Amino acid sequence: MNTKKVIALLKANLWSLLTLVLSLGIGGGAVVWASGERGKVESTLAERAKVVNQLDGFHRGNLDVSIAGNNIVSGSGVPTSQLIEQVNAQVERSNAYAKSFVADAESFHLRNRKPFNTELFPEPPSSKREVIPETFHGQMASAYAQLEGEVAAVKPLGEDELVDKLRARRRMYLGGLDEIPQENLDDYRVAMSEQRVSSLRDRAMEGGVYLDAAATNFPPxxxxxxxxxxxxxxxxWDYWIREDILRALTANNRPEGVFENPVKRIRRISPEPIAAFQGGSEQPRPGGMGMGGGAPGAGGMGGGADSLDQPITNDLSYSLTGRQSNGVWDVRPVDILMVVETARLPEVIDELTRENFFTVLDVSLTPVDSFAALAEGCYYGSAPVSDVALRLETVWFRSLHQDKSKATSAGSTDEFDAGVGAQVSWWMPTDLRKALGIPVTDPMGDQGMDGGMTGPGSEGWR
Incomplete structure (x- = not known):
């Protein structure tokens, strides 16, 4: 076939030829495209199958939701509206229990206490800065006197009083004579000894416990x-501590007859001072657990109102309980020295731990010579007695120092959590809060109507 015939043939069948070429090209491209799409489809199906298997596993599995207080809500399958309602109901019950528990604890511990003079704290008004501190001192002295009456306290018979009683007895014995006849000296000595014991016993019948001045240690x-x-x-604060301790120590005492009571004499009640604060009593105390500020890593009192959401940890190197001050409470150890009927010491310790959040950390006993105690003006009776040195851990909620009537909510929608972010109004002054490590974000915002003084001369009042 020559070239002209071929060209003529192609021209005659041009559309057929073009159709054949297009058909071959489209068919080949379709095969390539189809093979790529197949891979995508298989991958998508595999992913969907994986999700279906996971959902099937969820449906067949068990679901446990743990809630505070070791409460668990269980269900099977995926979370349903019914399961969510059960969880919410349990959360509400847990919150109600927590609120009730806190309310009971605060009622037992705080006992509606507030400072004797609410004008003085946290800052006295400028018009009364010179007179309120002295007025407050008088109120404190009256409170201690009333407390001594409530616990039926009596002072040991003083030497001068005893001498006066013995002189009166001597005059009665002489009956007008200038001196004791020789033959009556033995009888005279017996009579004077009996008078001495009788005078001491009479004094012991005037109250329920001997109370030394160091037990209150309230300075003039x-x-x-x-x-x-x-x-x-x-x-x-020290008064509140001594108030609870005195009431606990005398809980099993009769109001008359020291010699029949378990606690015979209270020599000293010494709350440990706060190391970071220079005020307070200057009476020396035994070494032990220090009370400090809130410096990181420092021992003693730390934390503050903004640490309520932090976990409370125990440090057994600090004490046998491991408790330390934090954003919820302050720990104030107290040293007690007293004379106790030895066999009844356990009941005394039981009353101490029942009175408030108190824990006995250490106890040491030293036998007391009851006859030698007569020289100190004390009649303890015939039962064996001991000098007891006791280390007591006392825990005090920081809410004790807050004026709840002025607390304002921070806008929390959760009634139980509202107190955490509330605007707190403090009775406790700023200087002491700083010493305890309690954050003071607005030193003017929690003062009295006249505001707080921060310049020179604000350190103290006369």
């Missing part, structure tokens, strides 16, 4: 001294 007011507000507030 000094007109020339400048008192820091924190020091004045510590008078109040």
């Amino acid at each position: 007011y000094e007109q020339t001294k400048s008192y820091a507000l924190g020091e004045l507030y510590l008078w109040q």
Whole structure:
């Protein structure tokens, strides 16, 4: 076939030829495209199958939701509206229990306490800055006197009183004679010894427990001294501590007859001072657990109101309980020295631990010579007695120092959590809060109507 015939043939069948070429090209491309799409489809199906298998596993499995207080809500399959309702109901019950528990604890512990003079704390009004501290001291002295009456306290018979009684007995024995006849000396000595014991016993019948001045250790007011507000507030706090301890120690005492009671004499009740604060009592105390500020890593009191959401940890190197001050409470150890009927010491310790959040950390006993105690003006009776040195851990909620009537909510929608972010109004002055490591974000915002003084001269009041 020559070239002209071929060209003529192609021209005659041009459309057929083009159709054949297009058909071959499209068919080949379709095969390539189809093979790529098949891979995508298989991958998509595999992913979907994996999800279906996971959903099937969820449907067949069990679901446990743990809620505070070791409460668990269980169900099977995926979370349903019914299961969510059960969880919400359990959360509400847990919150109600927690609120009730906290309310009971605060009622037992705080007992509606507030400072004796609410004008003084956290800052006295400027018009009364010179007179309120002395007035407050008088209120504290009256409170201690009333407390001594409530616990039926009596002072040991003083030497001068005893001498007066013995002289009166001697005059009666002489009956007008100038001196004791020789033949009556033995009888005279017996009579005077009996008079001495009788006088001491009569004094012991006037109350239920001997109370030394060091048991309260309330200092006299000094007109020339400048008192820091924190020091004045510590008078109040120390009073609350001694109040609870005295009531616990005398809980099983009769109001008359020291010699029949388990606690015979209270020599000293010494709350440990706060190391970071220079105010308060200057009485030396035994070494032990220190009370400090909130410096990171430092021992003693730390934390603050903004640490309520932090876990409370125990440090057994600090004490046998491991408790330390934190954003919820302060720990104030107390040293107690007292004379106790030895066999009845367990019941005394039981009453101490029932009175408040108190824990006995250490106890040491030293036998007491009851006859030697007569020289100190004390009649303990015939039962064996011991000098007991006791280390007591006392825990105090920081809400004790807050004026709840002025607390404002921070806008929390959760009634139980509203207190965490509330605007707190404090009784405790700023200087003492700083010493305890409690954050003071607005030193003017929690003061009295006249605001707080921060310049020179605000450190103390006279």
